[in-house]
Amino acid sequence: xxxxxxxDDFVERVRSESDIVAAISDYVALKKKGNRYWGCCxxxxxKTPSFSVLPEKGFFLLLWLPCRRKCF
Numbered sequence: 504x505x506x507x508x509x510x511d512d513f514v515e516r517v518r519s520e521s522d523i524v525a526a527i528s529d530y531v532a533l534k535k536k537g538n539r540y541w542g543c544c545x546x547x548x549x550k551t552p553s554f555s556v557l558p559e560k561g562f563f564l565l566l567w568l569p570c571r572r573k574c575f
Contacts, residue, residue: 524558 524533524540531554533540541552544565553566 518561522558523561523563524556527556527563 527533527540527542531542531545533542533556534552535541538557538559540556540558542554542556543549543552544554546565555564555566556562557564
């Protein structure tokens with residue numbers, strides 16, 4: 504369907520022009536380690552970082568959550 508293609512193109516454009524690390528850094532202190540950025544989970548109190556951001560793929564992971572979440 505043409506409507507879905509336009510939506511998909513728009514989402515891809517927003518994704519490619521957005522900086523997921525900058526957006527998340529407004530809420531979570533992140534430190535770069537290798538190709539990932541790590542921080543403490545914003546959803547519960549913790550002392551050891553378990554929140555991981557992969558900017559080249561555009562998503563974040565939580566070590567205790569078995570799935571990943573995309574920004575868009």
